[in-house]
Structure formats: C-alpha cells, structure tokens
Amino acid sequence: xxxxxxxxxxxxxxxxxxxxxxxxxxxxxxxxxxxxxxxxxxxxxxxxxxxxx
Amino acid sequence: xxxxxxxxxxxxxxxxxxxxxxxxxxxxxxxxxxxxxxxxxxxxxxxxxxxxxxxxxxxxxxxxxxxxxxxxxxxxxxxxxxxxxxxxxxxxxxxxxxxxxxxxxxxxxxxxxxxxxxxxxxxxxxxxxxxxxxxxxxxxxxxxxxxxxxxxxxxxxxxxxxxxxxxxxxxxxxxxxxxxxxxxxxxxxxxxxxxxxxxxxxxxxxxxxxxxxxxxxxxxxxxxxxxxxxxxxxxxxxxxxxxxxxxxxxxxxxxxxxxxxxxxxxxxxxxxxxxxxxxxxxxxxxxxxxxxxxxxxxxxxxxxxxxxxxxxxxxxxxxxxxxxxxxxxxxxxxxxxxxxxxxxxxxxxxxxxxxxxxxxxxxxxxxxxxxxxxxxxxxxxxxxxxxxxxxxxxxxxxxxxxxxxxxxxxxxxxxxxxxxxxxxxxxxxxxxxxxxxxxxxxxxxxxxxxxxxxxxxxxxxxxxxxxxxxxxxxxxxxxxxxxxxxxxxxxxxxxxxxxxxxxxxxxxxxxxxxxxxxxxxxxxxxxxxxxxxxxxxxxxxxxxxxxxxxxxxxxxxxxxxxxxxxxxxxxxxxxxxxxxxxxxxxxxxxxxxxxxxxxxxxxxxxxxxxxxxxxxxxxxxxxxxxxxxxxxxxxxxxxxxxxxxxxxxxxxxxxxxxxxxxxxxxxxxxxxxxxxxxxxxxxxxxxxxxxxxxxxxxxxxxxxxxxxxxxxxxxxxxxxxxxxxxxxxxxxxxxxxxxxxxxxxxxxxxxxxxxxxxxxxxxxxxxxxxxxxxxxxxx
Numbered sequence: 001x002x003x004x005x006x007x008x009x010x011x012x013x014x015x016x017x018x019x020x021x022x023x024x025x026x027x028x029x030x031x032x033x034x035x036x037x038x039x040x041x042x043x044x045x046x047x048x049x050x051x052x053x
Numbered sequence: 054x055x056x057x058x059x060x061x062x063x064x065x066x067x068x069x070x071x072x073x074x075x076x077x078x079x080x081x082x083x084x085x086x087x088x089x090x091x092x093x094x095x096x097x098x099x100x101x102x103x104x105x106x107x108x109x110x111x112x113x114x115x116x117x118x119x120x121x122x123x124x125x126x127x128x129x130x131x132x133x134x135x136x137x138x139x140x141x142x143x144x145x146x147x148x149x150x151x152x153x154x155x156x157x158x159x160x161x162x163x164x165x166x167x168x169x170x171x172x173x174x175x176x177x178x179x180x181x182x183x184x185x186x187x188x189x190x191x192x193x194x195x196x197x198x199x200x201x202x203x204x205x206x207x208x209x210x211x212x213x214x215x216x217x218x219x220x221x222x223x224x225x226x227x228x229x230x231x232x233x234x235x236x237x238x239x240x241x242x243x244x245x246x247x248x249x250x251x252x253x254x255x256x257x258x259x260x261x262x263x264x265x266x267x268x269x270x271x272x273x274x275x276x277x278x279x280x281x282x283x284x285x286x287x288x289x290x291x292x293x294x295x296x297x298x299x300x301x302x303x304x305x306x307x308x309x310x311x312x313x314x315x316x317x318x319x320x321x322x323x324x325x326x327x328x329x330x331x332x333x334x335x336x337x338x339x340x341x342x343x344x345x346x347x348x349x350x351x352x353x354x355x356x357x358x359x360x361x362x363x364x365x366x367x368x369x370x371x372x373x374x375x376x377x378x379x380x381x382x383x384x385x386x387x388x389x390x391x392x393x394x395x396x397x398x399x400x401x402x403x404x405x406x407x408x409x410x411x412x413x414x415x416x417x418x419x420x421x422x423x424x425x426x427x428x429x430x431x432x433x434x435x436x437x438x439x440x441x442x443x444x445x446x447x448x449x450x451x452x453x454x455x456x457x458x459x460x461x462x463x464x465x466x467x468x469x470x471x472x473x474x475x476x477x478x479x480x481x482x483x484x485x486x487x488x489x490x491x492x493x494x495x496x497x498x499x500x501x502x503x504x505x506x507x508x509x510x511x512x513x514x515x516x517x518x519x520x521x522x523x524x525x526x527x528x529x530x531x532x533x534x535x536x537x538x539x540x541x542x543x544x545x546x547x548x549x550x551x552x553x554x555x556x557x558x559x560x561x562x563x564x565x566x567x568x569x570x571x572x573x574x575x576x577x578x579x580x581x582x583x584x585x586x587x588x589x590x591x592x593x594x595x596x597x598x599x600x601x602x603x604x605x606x607x608x609x610x611x612x613x614x615x616x617x618x619x620x621x622x623x624x625x626x627x628x629x630x631x632x633x634x635x636x637x638x639x640x641x642x643x644x645x646x647x648x649x650x651x652x653x654x655x656x657x658x659x660x661x662x663x664x665x666x667x668x669x670x671x672x673x674x675x676x677x678x679x680x681x682x683x684x685x686x687x688x689x690x691x692x693x694x695x696x697x698x699x700x701x702x703x704x705x706x707x708x709x710x711x712x713x714x715x716x717x718x719x720x721x722x723x724x725x726x727x728x729x730x731x732x733x734x735x736x737x738x739x740x741x742x743x744x745x746x747x748x749x750x751x752x753x754x755x756x757x758x759x760x761x762x763x764x765x766x767x768x769x770x771x772x773x774x775x776x777x778x779x780x781x782x783x784x785x786x787x788x789x790x791x792x793x794x795x796x797x798x799x800x801x802x803x804x805x806x807x808x809x810x811x812x813x814x815x816x817x818x819x820x821x822x823x824x825x826x827x828x829x830x831x832x
Contacts, residue, residue, distance in 0.1 A: 005249055012226070012253070019222050026215055036165035039142035040149075 064088050067143045086191030087144035103189060107378050109181040110360055111348035112196060118180060121196060123171075129159060131173040132180070135195040136187065139168045147190065155186065210327065217323040220265040223257040224316035228804070230254050231313045235801045251303045251310075258312045262296050266319040282460035284502055290463070291318065291497025298490040311494060314803040318499050321811040325506035329513075329526055350374075350381050353425060363432050371427045380417045382432035385410060388425035392579065393417040403552075403579045403633070403649075421577075458779065459498065466496040466790075473794040484796055491798040495789030499807060500782030500814040507815050508774050511822040512767060515831050520754035521764055528750045531734045533768040534715050537692065538664060539707055539728070541720035542674035542684070545738050547651035548755075554587035558637070558645015565644070567591040568611040569637060573618060575599050576607045580635055581618070584647055606635075615640050632679040651680055653687060656759040661688040663762040669714065671695075673703045675724050703728035719753070763829040767822075774821045778814050785810035 025031065062071045064084035071084040083089035111117055122130045139148070145163045148170050152158045157178030162171045170192075172183055180196075187194045230250040232238070262270075273289030276282070292315065299310025351373040352361035358373050363381050366372070371387060374380050380393070391407030395417045404420050407413055413426055474489035509526035516523055523529060540546055561569075570588040573581040575596050599609040606619010617624045617638045624638040626646070635647040664670060671693035672684060678696035685691070695706065704727040710716050711733065718725070718732030721739065729735030730748035737749035738758065753761070789806050792798045826832045 001243070002245070004246070008249070008253070015222065015226065019218065022218055023215060026211060026218075031211075031214065033164040033166045036145055036163050039145050039165060 064143075065092065067141070069141065085140035085144060086138060087140060087147045090190045091143055091147045091150075103182060103185045104375075105179075105181045105185045106188070107350060107375075107381070109184040109188075109196075112180040112184060114349065114362065117348075121180065125176075127176070129173055129175050130180075131171060132196075133164075133169050133171045134184075134187065135167075135169050136192040137168050137195060138192050139163065139165060139170075144192070148192070151186075158183065213323065213327045216265040217320070217327050219260050220316060220320040220323050223261045223265075224313070224320040227254045227257050227313045227316045231309060231800060231804065234309055235804065247309070254309070254312045255300065255303060258296065258299070258315060261316045261319050262292060265323060266292055269319075269322065282456050282463070284456060284459040284498065287459055287463045287466060287496070287498050288322065288502055290466075290493055291499070294490045294493035295497075298487075298494065309800060311800055311803050313800070314494070314807045317804070317808050317811075318497060321499060321808065322502055325503040325510075325815075329506040329510045348381075366428060366432055368428055368431050371425050373423060373425050374419050375423050376419060376421065378419055380413055380415055380419060380426060382415050382426075382428050383430055384413060384426040384428040386413050386424055387427040389423055390421065390577070391419060391424045392421040392577070394420050406578055458501070462496075462498055462501070466492065469496070469790060469794070477796065488793060488796050491793035491796070492790055495793045495798055495803060495806065496786050497807075498782065498786070500785060500810040501779060503811055504775055504778030504782065504814050504818055507818040508771050508778070508822060511819055512771055515767065515822065515826045516764060519760055519764070519831050520757040521760070522752045524750045528734060529768050529771055531715070531750070532717065532765060533772050535668065535717040535734060535765065536714040537669040537671065537710055538717045538719065539671045539673055539693075539710065539732065541703075541725045541728070542672055542680065543651065543676050544721035545719055545725075546657060546672070546684075547653055552583055553650050553652040554583060555648045555650070556645055557648055558643075561645075563591075564612070565639065568594060568614060568616055569618065571596050571611050572599075572607060572609045572616050575609060576601055578607070580633070580649060581607065583649055584618070584635060587647070631682060650683060653683070654755065654758055658687050660759045660761060664765070665690060667762070667765065671706075671710070673698050673706055673728065675699070675703070700724045700727050704731040707731045760831070763831055767825055767829060767831065770825045771822075774818055777821070778818055781814055781817060782810060 062075070062082070063069070064071055064075075065081040065088070067084065067088050069084055071082060074085075076083045076086055076089045078089050078093065081089075081092070083092070112121060118130075119125075122132045124131045136148070139145070145165060148163050149161055151161045151172070155178065157175045158172060159175060160173040163169070164171070170187075174180075174183060184194050184196055230253055233246070233250070269285050269292060270289050273283065273285040276286055295311050295315040295318070299312045299315065302308040302310040348363050349360055350363055350366070351358045352366065353371040353373050366382070372381070372384075386407045386409055388409065390409075391411065391413060392404050393407050393413055394404040395414070405417075407424075412429075415432070470489050470492035473492055474485045476485075477488045478485035506526065509529050512529055513523055513526060523532075566588050570585055570591050571594040573584045573588070574593055575581075578601075594611050596609040596611050599607070601607045602619075602623070604620070606617060606623035608615065608617040608619075608623075610616075618635055621629065621634075621636060624636040624643060626636045626638075626643050630646065630648070633649040635649065637644050637646060661670060665688060669692040670688060670690075672691055672695070673693065674680075674696045675698055676696060681694065681696070684694060693706065693710070698706065703725065707716050707718060707728055708731055711731075715733045716731075717734045717736060718728050719736045719738055720726075720729050721737060725737075726748050729737060734751065735749045736751040736753055738753050738755050740755050785806065789798070789803075792802055792806075823832065
C-alpha cells in the first residue's frame, strides 16, 4: 500500500511539470493566436519556394 | 452540383469561394482585398513612393512614437498594428510579404485572431509611411495611443487563463485526494495516507486562495472599505470560511475539510470571468479627438511646404489641405476651391462650397482637390473639442442588479448562520462553530456569480455576430432598461452620402435633360453636381451666357433655349414646396423641379414601427427641417422631432428626457458625441469599424440597424434569465443551508452540491440565451 505514496509524489511532480509547461506556453504567447498558424500552412508562395530550395 | 456556377464565385487569386462582400476589379472577382491587392500590386508596388496623409503624420512625433512602439533600439522598431480588415489567408500572405515590398520593413507577422500585424521596421522608414502603405494596400490601420489600453486588457485575460489553469489543476488533484473519503475506502482510515492527502491538499489549496482567488478577496476588501455592497463580498466570505474551517479540521485531525469544494468554487468562478473577458478586438472605444483632427499639418512657407505640429502654428500661418483630408483648424480659404463636407460636425448632408475668402471650420472634410487655408486664430484642440464633447459626463455601469441582491444575500446568510450557531450552542460549542461555518460555506453565491457573466457573455457573442459591439457586459443591463430611443437623422436614419433626386413636373425629354445637364455641369455648386450626376450619361452641349448668382441659382442658353435652375425666387415659381428643391424653367416657363432628399435606410419603416411598440422614439437633428414630412411619413408618432439643434442642445434635450426615462442615443458623427455621452447608453452607428465613435458605449454597424428591436428584446429577456437563475441558485442554497443548519454538511455533500449548482446554472443560461436568439433570428 505504501507504494501509493511514491506513485502519488511522482504523479504530482509530473503534473506540476505540465502545469509549468502550460504556464510557459501562455507567457510566450502560444495561445495568443490559434488561427493564423493553420492558415500560414496554406501560403502557396512560400511552399513553392521551399520546394525549389 | 453545377460546376460553372461555382467557378463564378471563386476568387481569382486564392481560389477560395467568395461570400457576398466580394471585390471586383477589372472583371476579376476576388474574395477580399487581400487577394485583389496581391494579384495586382505585388509587382507594381515595390518601393513605390507614397503620399503620406495628414492623419498618419502625427505618429512620427517623438512623444507619440515612443508610446506607440513596443520595442525600439538605434536601428529598428517594432509595433503591433490593429488591422480590422484582415479577412482570410491571403491577407496573412500579403501582410507577411511586406518585407519584400519595402526594403525598410524587416519583418511582419499577422495575428489573425486579433486582426493584428506586428511590424518590425528600420528607423529610416517612418511609422507614418508604414501606416500609409497599409492603407494603400487595403488595410486601413488603427494605430492610436489609446489602442494601447486594449493591450492591457488582453494581458488581464492572459492572466485569467493562467489562474484558471492553476485552479483547475489544484481542483482536480485535491478532488482525487478526497476520493477515498467520498467512497469510504480503506485508505481513509490509514493515518499515514490521511495525513499525506491532507497535507498535499493544503499545499495545493494555497495557490488557489492566494493566486487564483486573490482578485475576489481584494475586490471584496475594497468594496467593504468603501462600504459598498458587491457580489464578491459573499464570495470572499465563502472562500475564507471554507479555507479557515478546512485548515481547522485538518490540523485538529477532525476531518479532511472542504478544500475540494474550495478549489472547485474558485475554478468555476474563474471560468465565468474568463468567458466574459473574451471580447472582440475589432472595436476601440478609447479613441480621442486627436484621432480625428490631425495633429500635424502641411505648413506653407515661402520656401515650400513642410510638416509642422498644429500647436506650433500661429494666427496668419497658411496650411495646405489635400483631397479627403480633414481641416485641422478654423481659417480662411486662401487658395483653391473648397467643397467642404461638414456632415460629421453639423449633421448637414450637403457639402458646402467655399470660395477664396470664405471661412472654413475645423473638422470639415475637403472633398475636391487641394486648398490652402490661412488661420485666423491660434488653433486649440481643447477648445475645438469642447464644442462637441461634454467630458464632465462619466458613466459607470456597475452591475447594479447583482450588487443589489448581494446586499440582502449577505445579510440573510450571516443572520441564518448566527441564529443556527446560537441554536446549536446549547448542544455543543464545537458543533455551533461547525454549523456557523457550514452555512457560510454552502451559501456562497457561486451560481449567482456565474449566471450574470454567462448570460451576458453569451448575449455579447450573439450581438457581435450580428455586428453590435457592446463596450462591456454591464451595458447590456442598461440596454434592457431603456425606455426612450433618441436618433440622429443624417447618417443614422439616412444613408451616409446618399441622396435621392426626383424630378417632379412635365416629363423630361432626352433633349431637355441633356440641356439641363449641360447647364448644371457648368456650376460646381453641390446641388448642381447632384443633378448632373442624376441625369446620367449625355454628351454635353455648349452653354452660352452662363450666369451664376450665389444663393439663387444659375442660368444659361443651351440649344437656343434660356434655362434657369435654382431657388423659387430665381425662377419666379409660385408654388412652395418644402425640402431641398431646385426649380427648372425653360424660356421663362416653369417645367418642374428637382427634389433632393435624403435616402433613408432600407427597412427603416418597419424597424421604427417595431421599436415604437415597445418604447418611445425621438429624432434630434442638426440639419434643417426639410425632412420633417418625410420623417413623419415613416413613423407618425415621434415623441420629439426637433431640427437645427447644436451639439450641446441635443445633449440638453436628452437630459430633459432623462428626468423621466432612460435614454438610448443613437448617432453617427462628431456632432452627436456629446449627446451619445449624455444618453444612459450611447450607441454609435458606423459604416465600418474603422470609424470614430467618441463617448459611445456600443458600436452598431449600419446594416444591422434593422435588428435593433431584436437586440433590445434579447437584452430585456436577459433580465428574465437572471431571475430564473436566481431562483435556481436560491433553491440550491436553501437545500444546502438546510443541510448546514441541521449540522449534516459532509464534505461529500458539499462536493456534489457546489459543482452541480454551478454547472446547471451555466447550462440553463446558455440554453435560454440560445433559444431566444434563435427565436429572434439572431443566430
């Protein structure tokens, strides 16, 4: 049963890690714009030049 | 599917399908300005010279520039520019391609969601140049110092998102640690695990109370310090009693407390807050006079023209104003011929003609070519502004409804808690304390606190989808209480810059029409120009003996006939016709008259009659009363119908109505701004979101004016929704308090009751708003 104590501490560390990752993502602006990156993929010109390169 | 019909509506450039506002240029169809400009401009535009407009020049002033840029060093600067006309992926493509147009632009990145573009440019390229470039390619920028306010709002919501994440994280974990107790599992009896879980829960609850829930505690404290009632007071009492009692239980080893309910409560509250703050970014309510009257002007000197600050000018200086630019100061026309549109200032629909020596006034828009203006007084922006604005009026929409209830709520809860505690104190003191805090815990008006943000948040979303942009959620509750709507005429009830011309009299044959047009085209009086346009395409005939008498009319000999156009006295007509009329006589005989009238917005009649059924309507106009009959024709029972009002008089009229009724003022121009400020709710009507709407609490796109009755009905319905939510949440509270008073509030009951009440109220509100909106055809 005591093993649950270890598992819980591990899961907490993991979860706090993810929370911190989310914090970083919000602070660096990853949630500022959820639409334009998807549209940028469709940019015909840039993709053409990429092929040539 | 028929393929050919699809091809017709595909964009020539990007190939995506076009909606109704497609753009046609030289028989090509584009889905938006992005595509149109891209296909045409890319090759042509590279490093082309630009003529920078007055209105952008002020961005280069050092003090403005420093405030506008987000970052600068010796070589470059970066700033975010709001571009409301961003529409699709082509716009992104074009705007992000800017560095290839101009060598000075080093980078650009579009944020589609916020319709913004972040531009990095070298210091050699002035900001005004970038602004002009953006306008020229079809994206008029909204750059202003006040725009910076909005960015502060955005970071608030970013913080709300973080708080929400932290609260959600802690809520989930604390709940897991409480699970054994909910289900009476074996670990719940194990001292080691009970301690471990309890201490972890306490650790997790600290960020909930002191980070995520901080705002509630602070605002409750502030409200208390100012001895005001506020919904956050009972919430803060709930949070603190939950936290305090839980700590007591855990440290005294009695139980595990209610930390799960605490975290859940804060989590749900923050969801509501985040939802309400997720507002649209296209509209700015903070724009000031400086965004209308240019601060920098072209000063004319012997050596040529140079840019100068408006406040550095003196009496006697001469400035140059180009086509479509705003005259920045009062003065006398000294060169060129002016056709000045004062519609925005006075509400007068017809542009005014100005000859050399005529006085011109600040705020007028020059419509025909370049003019020079010699200032006859020292320009003063403040003085100018004071003629329109009544800045002493400051509106504060507090959320009266919930604040009002929270007062009684707090008193009731504390009374119940005290009475229950006294009753239990005869049994045991400890039980009395437990009951006291249980009542405070369970009576927390979480559901009540959520109902307003979700109801108003949903309504805001429905409104913005229908092009009504409210300043904030509380403005909706003001809209629901409106009893009297005051409308401006020019630009509000009538289409901007659209006039209807009718010829009344004998039938105009082609030959005569051609002659009249030939004569009218000789004059550049606004009415002559309107008639010239109205008569259509004819080859002009030669006019001889042309004569024009200012304020009277024109005459000339065309095709061997003496034709006179003008006022009643000029042509010696007998019958008097109201409105703006141009009489026509041929060889001394009157053949009829042109009636020039404002063209009213489509669907106005049914809109006004629908509105008239639920509230009173008035029209206050700065224009002359030529349209009185036309207006009473559209809607016969106006409460007040007044003309020739100065901006200040409009505000005074409104304040008179306000003694008995709540007023919604709808207007469009600067001349309405003091009236808009005066109204309990001020609404600006605009053709596009690039407009200027000082003092307004809401912005309505003109096409959606017909939906106004539905908007008001929805706002009124929101009151009903809130009442239902109140009953709903009170039912929960009564159930909870019954448990608490009888000393039966266990953690599991609290953990079930609290989220259940929150979620059900949110669902109820969302459903009711959606159903009503569907009924009103708003979604």
